[in-house]
Amino acid sequence: xxxxxxxxxKEIALGLAKAIRSEADPEQSYRFMEFCGGHTHAISRYxxxxxxxxxxxxxxxxxxxxxxxxxxxxxxAIRLAERPDVILCVYGDLMRVPGSQGASLxxxxxxxxxxxxxxxxxxxxxxxxEIPGRAVVFFAIGxxxxxxxxxxxxxxxxxxxxxxxxxxxxxxxxxxxxxxxLESPDIRNIGRVEIDGFVGPAHVxxxxxxxxxxxxAEEFGKPVVIAGFEPLDMMQAxxxxxxxxxxxxxxxxxxYSRAAxxxxxxxxxxxVSDIFExxxxxxxxxxxxxxxxxxxxxxxxxxxxxxxxxxMNELRVADNPACExxxxxxxxxxxxxCKLFGTVCTPETPMGSCMVSSEGACAAHWTYGRFRDHQxxxxx
Amino acid sequence: xxxxxxxxDIRNGCVDLSHGSGGRAMSQLISGLFHEAFxxxxxxxGNDQSAFDVGAGRMVMTTDGYVVSPLFFPGGNIGSLAVHGxxxxxxxAGARPLYLSAxxxxxxxxxxxxxxxxxxxxxxxxxxxxxYIITGDTKVVxxxxxxxxxxxxxxxxxxxxxxxxxxxxxxxxxxxxxxxTLGDHGVxxxxxxxxxxxxxxxxxDSASLHDFVASMLAAGGKGIRxxxxxxxxxxxxxxxxxAQQSGLGxxxxxxAIPVKPGVAAACELLGLDPLYxxxxxxxxxxxxxxxxxxxxxxxxVHPLGRDAAEIGEAVADDHHFVxxxxxxxxxxxxxxxxxxxxxxxx
Numbered sequence: 131x132x133x134x135x136x137x138x139x140k141e142i143a144l145g146l147a148k149a150i151r152s153e154a155d156p157e158q159s160y161r162f163m164e165f166c167g168g169h170t171h172a173i174s175r176y177x178x179x180x181x182x183x184x185x186x187x188x189x190x191x192x193x194x195x196x197x198x199x200x201x202x203x204x205x206x207a208i209r210l211a212e213r214p215d216v217i218l219c220v221y222g223d224l225m226r227v228p229g230s231q232g233a234s235l236x237x238x239x240x241x242x243x244x245x246x247x248x249x250x251x252x253x254x255x256x257x258x259x260e261i262p263g264r265a266v267v268f269f270a271i272g273x274x275x276x277x278x279x280x281x282x283x284x285x286x287x288x289x290x291x292x293x294x295x296x297x298x299x300x301x302x303x304x305x306x307x308x309x310x311x312l313e314s315p316d317i318r319n320i321g322r323v324e325i326d327g328f329v330g331p332a333h334v335x336x337x338x339x340x341x342x343x344x345x346x347a348e349e350f351g352k353p354v355v356i357a358g359f360e361p362l363d364m365m366q367a368x369x370x371x372x373x374x375x376x377x378x379x380x381x382x383x384x385x386y387s388r389a390a391x392x393x394x395x396x397x398x399x400x401x402v403s404d405i406f407e408x409x410x411x412x413x414x415x416x417x418x419x420x421x422x423x424x425x426x427x428x429x430x431x432x433x434x435x436x437x438x439x440x441x442m443n444e445l446r447v448a449d450n451p452a453c454e455x456x457x458x459x460x461x462x463x464x465x466x467x468c469k470l471f472g473t474v475c476t477p478e479t480p481m482g483s484c485m486v487s488s489e490g491a492c493a494a495h496w497t498y499g500r501f502r503d504h505q506x507x508x509x510x
Numbered sequence: 511x512x513x514x515x516x517x518x519d520i521r522n523g524c525v526d527l528s529h530g531s532g533g534r535a536m537s538q539l540i541s542g543l544f545h546e547a548f549x550x551x552x553x554x555x556g557n558d559q560s561a562f563d564v565g566a567g568r569m570v571m572t573t574d575g576y577v578v579s580p581l582f583f584p585g586g587n588i589g590s591l592a593v594h595g596x597x598x599x600x601x602x603a604g605a606r607p608l609y610l611s612a613x614x615x616x617x618x619x620x621x622x623x624x625x626x627x628x629x630x631x632x633x634x635x636x637x638x639x640x641x642y643i644i645t646g647d648t649k650v651v652x653x654x655x656x657x658x659x660x661x662x663x664x665x666x667x668x669x670x671x672x673x674x675x676x677x678x679x680x681x682x683x684x685x686x687x688x689x690x691t692l693g694d695h696g697v698x699x700x701x702x703x704x705x706x707x708x709x710x711x712x713x714x715d716s717a718s719l720h721d722f723v724a725s726m727l728a729a730g731g732k733g734i735r736x737x738x739x740x741x742x743x744x745x746x747x748x749x750x751x752x753a754q755q756s757g758l759g760x761x762x763x764x765x766a767i768p769v770k771p772g773v774a775a776a777c778e779l780l781g782l783d784p785l786y787x788x789x790x791x792x793x794x795x796x797x798x799x800x801x802x803x804x805x806x807x808x809x810x811v812h813p814l815g816r817d818a819a820e821i822g823e824a825v826a827d828d829h830h831f832v833x834x835x836x837x838x839x840x841x842x843x844x845x846x847x848x849x850x851x852x853x854x855x856x
Contacts, residue, residue: 134778140839147839175783177840249706361838498842501831 137360138176146365147181154372160186161324161461162371165308166273166331167194167489168359174498176361186368189325189461190484190491192307192416195271195300196223197483197490200413202445203300204229207269210298210440211235211243217261218298219254220269222247227486228479230447251283258287258295267436271300275333277425278398281405284427284434298436299426302412304334305342306423312350316418316456324461327353327371329364332386337402339394340384347380357385405431413446415483416455453482458491465492466503472496518542523622530616530650540648543622544614547629548636552609552644560644562609568669572599576661581628584698585713586790588661589628593635593643594716594790596665598739601720602793604675604727605667607639612663613647617656628659639718641665667720673727679735680756684824685802687795689722689809690715690817692745693773696787700780708779712772717791722814726795729808733801739793744786746844748794749832756796759827762834762844766821786847796824 154160164170170190173179179188192198204227211218218235225236225247239245244264248254251268258266270280280297287295312323330343335356343354353374357367367385374380384390405428412424427435436442449455453475454468465471465484475481477493484492518538528535545553552560576592586594592612600607612632616625636643694715701710719739727734740748745767749760769777769784777784791814797805802820809815822834832844 138838140837143838174842175836176838177836177842178838180840181838497845501829501833501841501843504829 137362150369151183154183154186160326162327163189163191163325164329165191169329170494171489172359172361172364174494193490194487195273196487198414200415201229201447205445206442208238211238211245215265217244217264217266219246219248251279258292265294268297270297273304273334274337277301277402281401296434296436296439301425303423306420308346310417310420320457320462329367330354330356332356332358332390335390337395337398339392340382341392343382347382351380353380354382355385416459450481455482455484465495520622520626525616525620526618527650544629547633548643550642570600570603570605571666573664580702583702586716587628587631589632590635591716592661592663593632594718596663597639597718600665600667601723602737604673605669607641607667607720610643610665611645612643615649615656615660617658618653675736677755680796680824682758682824682826683799684796685799685820686822687820689793689815691768691770693784693787695790697773697776710772715791722812725808725812726805730797730801730805733798735796737793737795740789742788743847746785750846753830759825759830760822760832761825762822764834765837766819768817768819
């Protein structure tokens with residue numbers, strides 16, 4: 131496959147693995163968090179952990195916008211979809227995300243709610259045009275990468291003068307979440323954060339640039355490497371992080387220079403800031419309330435804001451107290467340390483954020499990596 | 511005297527509720543469209559059932575339902591798929607398929623021209639496979655109660671004496687063979703989905719495999735432990751099932767697994783893994799190591815097995831994991847699919 135195979139070359143990978151092995155100081159441990167589920171997926175899918183020395187460990191981060199969506203927001207969407215006048219358009223991977231008490235959009239659909247799977251924002255606009263008599267709501271989720279398409283959709287609805295179209299906005303921001311992982315008050319309960327550096331999400335940086343991560347490097351003294359999602363991107367980023375640690379540097383480095391710049395996509399950023407503004411706080415599954423980490427529509431666009439239009443009440447549902455997502459996300463615990471892992475919490479019946487989507491830390495370990503636990507047990 | 515006043519208007523007409531009500535209209539639909547397409551001596555008798563002679567030995571029976579969407583896709587339609595799918599379920603026992611039944615649940619308003627095209631391709635697929643559709647049923651439901659057309663089938667076949675292919679037969683050290691490239695059917699279907707349409711040259715691999723199976727059995731004899739056609743859930747589901755049922759694990763080599771570049775590219779685009787995508791004309795065989803080379807050679811000379819490959823082996827594993835060495839040099843599990851990749855592919 132042209133343009134993809136070049137980034138999956140085994141020989142180059144082995145060369146990078148060798149460099150990591152020879153440069154990583156055996157006396158030191160290197161714990162790097164890959165923030166984004168796309169990275170977790172690449173690590174698992176290609177078995178990268180097998181290529182790293184034992185003292186270089188990857189900690190899987192909050193994953194994807196699907197995983198981090200709290201049960202309360204899902205409950206809100208279900209309530210909305212249960213209204214007979216509403217058609218809720220969602221991306222397929224949201225269908226199974228658990229709300230409270232085992233509810234999900236998939237189950238709501240089975241009971242008669244009009245929930246439709248769409249593949250792009252344009253599809254939702256099309257539904258609204260085809261069925262003018264019903265209110266069509268798009269369940270917008272995503273990190274900074276997917277916010278511009280939602281902005282474009284609102285512009286399009288404006289242009290087409292669609293009166294039956296609105297957005298249930300759940301867009302979230304990555305830098306505040308990274309900061310939360312390093313400094314939230316919850317850390318007092320866990321005791322510590324064991325992260326020596328971050329692999330930053332490249333697709334997010336194609337929009338917002340690499341600059342918004344600089345405070346992580348400066349104020350928290352953690353190296354950050356913005357990396358692409360192909361396995362060679364990951365291997366190179368890990369090597370760059372090892373070098374920063376060895377040289378006591380903490381900078382933002384850009385591995386994904388083929389598409390990301392320091393400033394990002396100015397036009398996209400402009401569109402987003404025209405239409406959206408910061409929420410005071412937004413709940414993340416696994417992290418709790420994170421200040422200034424979510425977006426909502428500006429008042430000028432209130433008619434496209436489903437929360438205003440349908441007078442939706444904010445619902446909060448507490449995470450299962452036995453769930454260790456918070457500690458797993460801070461590198462203090464591993465998926466297997468959680469009592470729920472693989473017992474009541476599996477990809478079929480996910481409880482915590484890390485199990486919800488295939489890109490979450492626990493789901494990735496369950497789906498791709500759990501054989502290693504058995505290997506280790508046998509070895510010891 | 512003519513049986514019916516007016517011929518069925520295949521070109522412009524469509525199915526209405528009267529075609530399922532047991533009256534003259536239904537009788538005309540059955541004789542004018544289905545009998546014409548399936549044409550055989552059993553149907554010509556016009557009974558509610560069909561009688562056939564039973565030889566000595568063991569028989570196999572299977573049943574299957576077809577709800578694929580869209581009904582027409584590159585490389586076939588729901589009709590040919592129904593015949594191939596049923597024949598293949600029989601063939602995986604090493605059996606020779608003989609007779610099929612077909613039951614049609616049709617939504618009112620379904621066009622005769624589409625129904626005829628589907629029935630004709632069923633008849634064609636049956637003739638090519640040397641099987642007969644000897645009994646059937648037609649029901650019509652109101653608009654909105656079925657998505658155009660559902661077909662449900664049953665099939666019977668005979669197993670050659672002494673042959674016992676079964677899911678629990680795999681042993682440690684056995685080799686895993688597959689008959690060709692993975693994921694063609696699923697990708698062909700997805701390429702025609704509403705909202706998802708993309709340009710691809712990939713066509714469904716839908717095909718009857720019993721003749722191919724016979725040539726494998728001739729080469730491998732009792733060294734062939736079992737076969738499965740990896741349909742829904744793809745090769746991943748098939749191997750996980752066998753691992754559970756035989757009480758062992760598998761170790762696969764990703765680099766040995768054949769996938770067409772077009773399928774790999776489509777999967778890349780859609781975020782799917784070809785190991786989980788459906789096939790309708792492929793099989794996975796677990797064979798004893800001493801016959802693996804001979805069976806593989808026999809597969810490769812058959813037109814349905816040109817891309818056949820040995821992709822791994824059965825290993826002792828109490829956890830029944832299917833593990834894979836990735837082309838990249840690492841290792842991973844190939845787990846069951848959780849949830850749905852995309853709905854209704856067969």
